[in-house]
Amino acid sequence: MIQFESVTYAYPNSVVIFQDFNWCVERGKAWAVLGPSGCGKTTLLYLLAGLRFPTGGKILIDEQPLERPRPHTGLILQEYGLLPWATVRQNAELGLQIRSFYGPDGKHAPSNDRPTGDVEPWLSRLGILSQADKYPGQISGGQRQRTAIARTLALQPDLLLMDEPFSSLDAPTRESLQNLTLELVAEQKLTTVIVTHAIEEAAILGQKILLLGQPPNTITQTIDNPNYGEPGFRESAEYLTLCRDLRSRIGGQ
């Protein structure tokens, strides 16, 4: 579904983040991108979202070159993604409102788009229906992230990108949102790319794990996680082994 073909990316007058970088993501796979701060994880996600563009090479999604944000791609950021002046319901409706603002033009909204305008089932599915009339400043961090997820899933994406989505949350909330993400990814048959700096999170949410190191990133280092999504994986010996393996690889870079 996603192909990086000899992608080079450098910030103006700054370091080269990716150099001749090749990567391939198959449809329906859940990828976690793991690496230390400053390795280019977020840049990779912004490239995938069509919010930044390679300085060399090309990115293809469904064999089409990526030239702008794609209507079928959903992006969820760590924080600050919600409008503080809009209620939970209004925030969840934002994507649909933007689509009806432009109409089904094929650029901002899919050309076959028929917005339902109803986000209530999503608010209900994510357990925030009772908070629908509150503002982001009045709800917890976990509820804010659930709102961001509802807003994205209401647009029925086929590719879900998440940037450190749960890193500012406390451990129990983080775990429950990780489980919810696993359920939703399976339920909606989404292709996902989740960026994280937490080894444990990558091991839980990544069917495949892409390791990034200090830039420039040239070699694609991927690790398979065959036990991904299995019940009880979080408590299993395989999970601990995978975490140990990831830790040693990151330490060895």
Next chain:
Amino acid sequence: MRRRDLLIAVLAILVVWQVFAMVVNRPILPTPIEVAQVFFVELQSGMLDHFLASLWRVLASTLLAIATAAPLGIILGQSKRMNSLLAPVVYLLYPIPKVVLVPIVLLFLGIGDLPKIVIIYLILFFQILVLVRDQAASLRPELILSVSSLGAGRRALFRFVYFPASLPAILTALRQSVGTAVAVLYVAELFATQKGLGYYIYLNGSTLFNYPAMYAGVVAMSLLGVGLYFAVDWLEHRLCSWQTAA
């Protein structure tokens, strides 16, 4: 603020005024009761037209200032290049007391509503421009990226992010400058017009020596200022309730 507290404050001001009027005991300071009687009589015999003329000038200049300064403020707040180009000009022009421009504006625009509207417009324009620019500059890039990823281009970003984000700044700017705007309106209405509360106050105080009518005009102008201030307060309550809710 609670209504009861406001009522008590109004009563306190009236009592102090009454006491002063009784102590001074001269025609240049009539009592509030006397002024109130004249106020309602004058309102029916022409003062309402002067009030409406002043109100129209303030409202027209306010709408004009919002329509021009808010979009420009958003552009400057979002574009570092544009801001670095225009910031020195804004920096120089912002602190100039606009009231000193009254004679110049009158020279160029002559009689009628336009020069008065322009002078208040200038006061509000810079205040709104600076506050909206700073507000737009403080929007987190993550928020813009996040909304862009939902498919928003420039127009949708303006409609769904920049404009609602700048509303508190616009209202704060109006709150800060509405008093100055009415004060400058008074000065502007002293010249080249026969309509407006400024003219009415000056005519009654300095030409007709009708002091109760002059005071009625002062009360009307005060009500204009206070009314506008309350209107901004009400709008802020209606449109920016999320700030206090959080």
